[in-house]
Amino acid sequence: MTQPSDHQPVMLKEVLQGLSIRPDGVYVDGTFGRGGHAAKILAALSDKGRLIVMDKDPQAIAAAQEQHAHDARVTIIHDDYARMKHHIEAAGLALNVDGVLLDLGVSSPQLDDAQRGFSFQTNGPLDMRMNNAQGETAAQWLMQASEQEIADVLWRFGEERFSRRIARRIVEYRQHTLINDTDTLASLIRECVPSPRGKEKGKHPATRSFQAIRIRINRELDNIQTVLDDLFHILKVGGRLLVISFHSLEDRIIKQFIRRESTPPRIPKGLPLRQAGITAQVRLRAIGKAIKAGLQELADNPRAQRGAQNRRTSRLMRRVYWLMLLVVLVTGSALTVVYVKHESRVLFAELRQVQKLQDEEMIHWGRLQLQNSTLLTQANVETMARKKLGMVLPDNVQIVTLPTDE
Numbered sequence: 586m587t588q589p590s591d592h593q594p595v596m597l598k599e600v601l602q603g604l605s606i607r608p609d610g611v612y613v614d615g616t617f618g619r620g621g622h623a624a625k626i627l628a629a630l631s632d633k634g635r636l637i638v639m640d641k642d643p644q645a646i647a648a649a650q651e652q653h654a655h656d657a658r659v660t661i662i663h664d665d666y667a668r669m670k671h672h673i674e675a676a677g678l679a680l681n682v683d684g685v686l687l688d689l690g691v692s693s694p695q696l697d698d699a700q701r702g703f704s705f706q707t708n709g710p711l712d713m714r715m716n717n718a719q720g721e722t723a724a725q726w727l728m729q730a731s732e733q734e735i736a737d738v739l740w741r742f743g744e745e746r747f748s749r750r751i752a753r754r755i756v757e758y759r760q761h762t763l764i765n766d767t768d769t770l771a772s773l774i775r776e777c778v779p780s781p782r783g784k785e786k787g788k789h790p791a792t793r794s795f796q797a798i799r800i801r802i803n804r805e806l807d808n809i810q811t812v813l814d815d816l817f818h819i820l821k822v823g824g825r826l827l828v829i830s831f832h833s834l835e836d837r838i839i840k841q842f843i844r845r846e847s848t849p850p851r852i853p854k855g856l857p858l859r860q861a862g863i864t865a866q867v868r869l870r871a872i873g874k875a876i877k878a879g880l881q882e883l884a885d886n887p888r889a890q891r892g893a894q895n896r897r898t899s900r901l902m903r904r905v906y907w908l909m910l911l912v913v914l915v916t917g918s919a920l921t922v923v924y925v926k927h928e929s930r931v932l933f934a935e936l937r938q939v940q941k942l943q944d945e946e947m948i949h950w951g952r953l954q955l956q957n958s959t960l961l962t963q964a965n966v967e968t969m970a971r972k973k974l975g976m977v978l979p980d981n982v983q984i985v986t987l988p989t990d991e
């Protein structure tokens with residue numbers, strides 16, 4: 586039986602603190618893996634608590650079945666966490682979830698199993714699908730994608746400087762030979778990329794490209810975006826989202842989400858509204874700052890220890906585990922959404938009112954300007970002076986210019 590203890594969960598203490606588990610609460614672990622985090626969450630729940638675990642990897646789901654099939658508190662779902670909202674709604678738990686955990690990326694068992702094709706350390710079929718029961722493999726994709734598309738993926742998802750060169754080499758090579766295994770792909774990349782130097786020294790030249798292709802095959806960034814956008818249909822008011830991310834592309838999406846949802850809307854100057862009232866309407870509050878895994882954790886983690894036997898791998902593992910933890914408190918969901926919408930409608934109405942008043946003022950101002958300019962014509966001034974003040978303009982003959990003192 587797969588024991589969760591086989592896999593040491595990352596940043597366990599921070600995860601448990603961050604989720605601030607309520608014994609009777611409802612929790613979702615969207616990335617079960619081998620259940621390291623799930624087991625600890627479960628241990629903190631009472632008989633009334635619930636844990637929904639998801640993973641798109643059939644092997645992870647098999648492990649979840651082995652570990653928890655008989656626990657009535659646990660629901661096991663084999664699906665992408667991008668469909669979390671659908672499952673939560675189907676279970677009647679919409680807006681009732683106390684906490685969601687996402688431990689992003691690949692698991693150690695996935696990396697270690699050469700048959701999954703995630704790693705260039707040992708040769709295996711070029712698969713890279715997290716759900717290896719469906720969808721296109723990396724080999725299939727590389728055989729049919731255009732050179733431009735391959736280059737784009739390597740650049741966007743791997744920030745690979747030699748993306749064009751690698752794409753050209755792949756397209757050239759595939760004209761006569763299949764790229765079916767990880768060794769072939771890694772050697773093609775090695776031909777195009779100079780040995781990493783400086784900060785990147787010791788890193789395998791294929792690291793960035795493998796990451797990029799994996800992200801493309803599993804649509805990883807799209808899935809993160811989807812689940813974040815759906816959070817306000819899942820979490821209850823005061824519910825928490827906790828994300829462990831592995832690289833800057835994931836980080837960026839999460840940070841942008843936090844910024845977008847926790848920044849109050851700017852109100853135009855002059856509106857009769859107070860910023861404090863608007864600030865209270867943000868849907869989300871970030872708790873604390875992103876936390877990085879400590880060196881102690883790097884040292885304690887079995888993968889890092891294993892890596893220490895091989896200096897190159899050791900550096901690689903340090904990078905992998907140099908991760909970020911983001912804790913987010915959603916201060917309001919459904920109610921707040923409605924309220925925010927309502928507030929924005931009020932704001933909109935007030936803005937329209939102000940604009941209408943402004944338009945009327947402009948028309949009035951225009952009329953006055955017109956009147957003013959008409960009144961200021963010489964003939965008008967003369968008429969008014971004559972009629973209202975009884976003044977008479979002198980003839981030109983009567984006008985004498987007096988010399989000045991100078």
Ligand SMILES: C[S@@+](CC[C@H](N)C(=O)[O-])C[C@H]1O[C@@H](n2cnc3c(N)ncnc32)[C@H](O)[C@@H]1O
Nearest residue numbers: 616618619620621622640641642665666688692
């Ligand atoms: C880093 S591991 C999680 C490890 C887990 N926290 C533990 O303690 O064992 C990431 C897991 O998330 C899964 N995964 C990645 N993307 C997913 C997605 N979009 N939907 C569902 N599962 C996903 C992977 O298959 C993998 O099993």
